[in-house]
Amino acid sequence: MKEKVVIQICMGSSCFSRGNNKTLKVIQHYLKEHGLEGDVVLKGNHCFGDCSKGPVVKINERLYENINSDNILEILEHTFN
Numbered sequence: 001m002k003e004k005v006v007i008q009i010c011m012g013s014s015c016f017s018r019g020n021n022k023t024l025k026v027i028q029h030y031l032k033e034h035g036l037e038g039d040v041v042l043k044g045n046h047c048f049g050d051c052s053k054g055p056v057v058k059i060n061e062r063l064y065e066n067i068n069s070d071n072i073l074e075i076l077e078h079t080f081n
């Protein structure tokens with residue numbers, strides 16, 4: 001069985017208000033559009049303690065910093081291609 005990709009998006013107030021609220025929707029839309037929902041575990045997390053690098057998203061334990069709704073698409077493309 002293929003291992004699922006784990007995407008953790010910081011929903012702490014700093015990351016959330018600085019863009020992860022939109023980024024969450026972008027990720028959900030991307031997964032749906034590419035039929036990836038079954039291959040991914042998408043979780044919202046409390047503050048990772050990295051607010052100064054935020055908004056942050058973790059994919060399989062790798063932390064991505066300064067996320068916005070554009071660069072998340074590049075990261076998703078890179079992750080799933």
Ligand code: FES
Pocket residue numbers: 010011012013014015016046047048049050051052054055056
């Ligand atoms: S709110 Fe996201 S790291 Fe603190």
